[in-house]
Amino acid sequence: MRCSFCEKEAVLRLRHANLRLCPEHVVARVEKEAQKAIHEFRMFAPEEKILVAVSGGKDSLGLWHILTKLGYKADGLYIDLGISEYSRRSREFCQEFARNHGLNLQVLSLQEELGAGLDEIAKALRGEPCAHCGAIKRYLMNRAAWEGGYAALATGHNLDDEAATLLGNTLRWDLEYLARQYPVLPAGPKLVRKVKPLIYVSEREMVAYCLIEGIRYIYEECPHSVGARSIFLKDILNRLEDEAPSTKITFLKSFLRVHHKLPAPKEAELRECPSCGMPTAAEGLCRFCRIKERMAQRAPA
Ligand code: AMP
Numbered sequence: 168m169r170c171s172f173c174e175k176e177a178v179l180r181l182r183h184a185n186l187r188l189c190p191e192h193v194v195a196r197v198e199k200e201a202q203k204a205i206h207e208f209r210m211f212a213p214e215e216k217i218l219v220a221v222s223g224g225k226d227s228l229g230l231w232h233i234l235t236k237l238g239y240k241a242d243g244l245y246i247d248l249g250i251s252e253y254s255r256r257s258r259e260f261c262q263e264f265a266r267n268h269g270l271n272l273q274v275l276s277l278q279e280e281l282g283a284g285l286d287e288i289a290k291a292l293r294g295e296p297c298a299h300c301g302a303i304k305r306y307l308m309n310r311a312a313w314e315g316g317y318a319a320l321a322t323g324h325n326l327d328d329e330a331a332t333l334l335g336n337t338l339r340w341d342l343e344y345l346a347r348q349y350p351v352l353p354a355g356p357k358l359v360r361k362v363k364p365l366i367y368v369s370e371r372e373m374v375a376y377c378l379i380e381g382i383r384y385i386y387e388e389c390p391h392s393v394g395a396r397s398i399f400l401k402d403i404l405n406r407l408e409d410e411a412p413s414t415k416i417t418f419l420k421s422f423l424r425v426h427h428k429l430p431a432p433k434e435a436e437l438r439e440c441p442s443c444g445m446p447t448a449a450e451g452l453c454r455f456c457r458i459k460e461r462m463a464q465r466a467p468a
């Protein structure tokens with residue numbers, strides 16, 4: 168199988184783009200698609216300082232690598248959730264990547280921030296770990312980006328992630344969530360712009376990209392993601408894609424074309440949390456500070 172662009176042997180076939188790619192052209196395509204999304208959605212300019220949230224997985228570490236290669240000034244942020252072996256290993260992959268590439272990585276840990284890891288927090292608050300995890304991560308990512316003076320916070324969400332989220336939102340016709348699903352979320356008071364430069368890059372391309380570029384990452388998923396609905400939705404989309412290549416990219420791009428027709432999401436009135444000063448829709452303490460307070464109350468004096 169020959170590369171669509173040169174004489175070399177292809178290592179990746181992309182039916183949805185009708186391409187066969189050699190290693191060099193896999194790298195070129197992934198970087199081009201990321202750059203295309205950055206320009207198309209005006210995610211950030213070359214002189215702006217970006218914070219990349221890295222989980223230790225292929226997408227976010229790959230994204231950090233891509234942004235650096237494209238000449239952007241990007242630092243990393245890792246949030247140690249304290250999920251035993253999984254967090255320890257994913258943290259090591261992020262630190263190794265930063266060290267090898269001479270990049271700045273900031274590490275925040277729930278143990279230090281809240282006095283306990285995610286499993287302990289979930290037990291104390293009697294909820295599913297994932298329900299608290301999303302809110303805690305969003306808070307810490309935004310706070311770190313705000314305090315560090317970054318112009319944008321980038322996450323590694325890829326085409327497969329976005330198409331699965333879109334399918335979930337569409338199945339419920341959740342107009343609020345659909346309106347909020349966009350590759351760029353604008354900045355607000357103490358809220359940093361959120362961007363997803365990998366929306367056009369599939370999971371398979373990111374696996375190949377990391378392998379070719381020598382990026383080591385954690386293969387395992389978070390232990391709490393077992394049985395998650397997002398995995399089920401991705402599986403369904405993969406089956407559709409097998410039957411009709413380009414289902415995912417067409418689904419996502421067609422949505423983005425009509426996105427402006429959706430009613431604007433309700434703007435929650437934001438106040439400053441009396442404890443941390445970050446924006447919150449809640450009366451009184453923000454959700455993060457409430458969790459912190461609960462965890463402090465249960466700690467032995
Ligand atoms: P997930 O919600 O786990 O699918 O992750 C989506 C994106 O959030 C990843 O691509 C990362 O950019 C970011 N992210 C996830 N977990 C962490 C973490 N522990 N620390 C920093 N960023 C993270």
Ligand code: FES
Nearest residue numbers: 296297300389391
């Ligand atoms: Fe949040 Fe697993 S990464 S619960």
Ligand code: ZN
Nearest residue numbers: 170173189192
């Ligand atoms: Zn080639």
Ligand code: ZN
Nearest residue numbers: 440443453456
């Ligand atoms: Zn607060």
